[in-house]
Amino acid sequence: MKLEIRLCGFGGQGLILASKLLSQAAIIDGKIATQYQTYGAQVRGGTVKGDVVISDKRIDHPTVIKPDMLVIMSQDAYKKYGNFVKDDGIIITDPFYVKGIEREHIEVPFYETVKEELHSTLPLNMMIISFLAKYTNTVSEESIKKAVLEKIPPHTVEINTKALEIGAEFGEKFKK
Amino acid sequence: MSNAKLVQGDIACAMGAIDAGCRFFAGYPITPASDIAEEMSKLLPMVGGKFIQMEDEIASMAAIIGGSLAGAKSMTATSGPGFSLKQENLGFAIMAEIPTVVVNVQRGGPSTGLPTLPSQSDMMQARWGTHGDHEIIAIIPYTVEEVYYETIRAFNLAEMLRTPVILLMDEVIGHMSENFKRPDKSKIEIINRKFPTKTPEEYFPYDENEGLVPPLAPFGKGYRYHVTGLAHDKTGFPSTHEESVKRLMERMRDKILNNRAIIDKCDIRKEGNEEIGIFAYGSSARTSIEAIDNLKEKGIDVALMRPVTIWPFPKEQLLEFAKGLKKIVVPEMNFGQIVGEVKKYLSDDVEIIPLNKYTGRLITPEEIVDKILEG
Numbered sequence: 001m002k003l004e005i006r007l008c009g010f011g012g013q014g015l016i017l018a019s020k021l022l023s024q025a026a027i028i029d030g031k032i033a034t035q036y037q038t039y040g041a042q043v044r045g046g047t048v049k050g051d052v053v054i055s056d057k058r059i060d061h062p063t064v065i066k067p068d069m070l071v072i073m074s075q076d077a078y079k080k081y082g083n084f085v086k087d088d089g090i091i092i093t094d095p096f097y098v099k100g101i102e103r104e105h106i107e108v109p110f111y112e113t114v115k116e117e118l119h120s121t122l123p124l125n126m127m128i129i130s131f132l133a134k135y136t137n138t139v140s141e142e143s144i145k146k147a148v149l150e151k152i153p154p155h156t157v158e159i160n161t162k163a164l165e166i167g168a169e170f171g172e173k174f175k176k
Numbered sequence: 177m178s179n180a181k182l183v184q185g186d187i188a189c190a191m192g193a194i195d196a197g198c199r200f201f202a203g204y205p206i207t208p209a210s211d212i213a214e215e216m217s218k219l220l221p222m223v224g225g226k227f228i229q230m231e232d233e234i235a236s237m238a239a240i241i242g243g244s245l246a247g248a249k250s251m252t253a254t255s256g257p258g259f260s261l262k263q264e265n266l267g268f269a270i271m272a273e274i275p276t277v278v279v280n281v282q283r284g285g286p287s288t289g290l291p292t293l294p295s296q297s298d299m300m301q302a303r304w305g306t307h308g309d310h311e312i313i314a315i316i317p318y319t320v321e322e323v324y325y326e327t328i329r330a331f332n333l334a335e336m337l338r339t340p341v342i343l344l345m346d347e348v349i350g351h352m353s354e355n356f357k358r359p360d361k362s363k364i365e366i367i368n369r370k371f372p373t374k375t376p377e378e379y380f381p382y383d384e385n386e387g388l389v390p391p392l393a394p395f396g397k398g399y400r401y402h403v404t405g406l407a408h409d410k411t412g413f414p415s416t417h418e419e420s421v422k423r424l425m426e427r428m429r430d431k432i433l434n435n436r437a438i439i440d441k442c443d444i445r446k447e448g449n450e451e452i453g454i455f456a457y458g459s460s461a462r463t464s465i466e467a468i469d470n471l472k473e474k475g476i477d478v479a480l481m482r483p484v485t486i487w488p489f490p491k492e493q494l495l496e497f498a499k500g501l502k503k504i505v506v507p508e509m510n511f512g513q514i515v516g517e518v519k520k521y522l523s524d525d526v527e528i529i530p531l532n533k534y535t536g537r538l539i540t541p542e543e544i545v546d547k548i549l550e551g
Contacts, residue, residue: 038293061462063538
């Protein structure tokens with residue numbers, strides 16, 4: 001098993017942190033994982049990507065070459081990374097951020113959902129990783145939760161835990 | 177469940193430094209090496225060490241020379257532009273024989289170049305960046321785990337041989353994270369510098385009667401001596417006396433070349449039936465291993481030579497590796513720096529094929545496979 005996941009969007013959405021937490025969760029599960037990010041000089045607003053490779057064997061080439069799962073969270077990221085996905089790869093987009101995609105893709109309303117359910121868009125990244133864990137069946141819900149709780153400040157535990165639960169529900173719902 | 181954690185290359189470097197006994201870090205922030213400084217600023221105060229952010233990279237290199245002279249194992253970390261600035265004081269540390277560890281997390285250049293993207297284009301700068309005849313030790317790890325262990329080894333070599341050691345990474349190795357389990361400290365070999373056995377009155381800092389590596393007395397312990405970048409005699413005071421200069425130059429050279437057994441480190445993966453080899457280091461070696469696995473599935477066996485110590489260049493190991501090989505591919509993220517060294521030592525019987533990328537992107541396994549298949 002080897003799964004290459006790319007999360008791309010703009011700086012400030014928490015996608016690089018999300019890629020780190022997803023990798024850490026995979027490691028808690030006993031898997032091998034690498035994580036790598038690309039960003040520009042901007043702190044917020046520039047196009048960013050967080051790459052995750054999860055495998056049950058040693059990972060040699062350290063970064064994603066062509067993802068199996070591509071999550072696109074901005075129009076610019078779509079322009080930059082939208083065409084780099086495996087032939088049988090899955091593209092997931094948030095319709096709030098990305099429009100006009102011609103190729104086959106799955107639309108998941110991450111932004112609208114966290115905004116409506118949690119009255120905050122900050123835990124958007126948590127919903128995404130929990131969604132991916134469930135959707136791909138590669139990382140356990142418990143390990144995701146453990147990885148997240150190790151990292152976040154105590155006062156954000158409740159809202160982030162809820163975002164993880166919603167993400168898992170959506171992951172289950174969108175499974176083929 | 178596993179005990180490993182997701183750890184970033186730069187952070188593993190800081191952990192390795194602390195575990196090696198580093199107690200002084202001076203630096204100036206620069207992507208992709210800033211994470212090392214940031215981590216050292218957190219870790220050093222916890223172990224009674226000192227962290228200082230200097231006004232620039234020149235001063236940072238000067239500060240670690242001072243820190244080391246005062247007896248603290250010392251390190252700085254930078255990237256291309258900062259590595260250029262450190263060269264003058266790096267030469268001073270070589271000449272004055274001050275143990276220091278200088279980390280260069282390579283990014284695309286020249287000048288400010290590509291701050292957030294990888295490159296291996298300072299390989300020759302590590303060898304010849306500072307002026308004058310000198311030997312240098314440079315190490316280039318390829319995984320987060322190896323970054324940790326090689327940082328420790330860099331300190332051990334620096335302290336043992338009274339010399340600067342350069343630890344080269346590239347942006348990917350520095351910025352990527354992967355499984356790493358910090359080992360129990362009892363399992364790590366730590367080497368400390370020799371303390372003088374002579375009294376302050378009898379002590380000479382560069383006394384060749386003490387062997388190739390005379391003990392270095394820490395400042396503040398009653399030993400008074402002179403430290404200079406000028407050629408000097410055993411007292412440390414300048415001397416242009418021909419015999420004295422010759423002995424100094426040769427001792428500084430020989431302390432490296434005669435200790436190759438402890439300095440050299442190579443990862444050679446060869447069964448003996450291969451006709452094709454790859455010579456690769458750092459992140460390009462990881463890509464090469466994946467390419468080798470892909471080629472094996474196609475029925476093509478390819479050998480690998482991965483130098484961990486790149487300077488002094490592993491000439492003898494290369495000659496042994498090349499036996500029986502018809503061609504050697506050398507993938508590098510530069511115009512072709514180390515391939516020149518590979519060519520220098522091999523006869524025309526072996527075809528040397530460079531594979532170069534200098535766009536701030538990693539070489540892909542496919543590119544290496546294609547290069548080998550196209551002949």
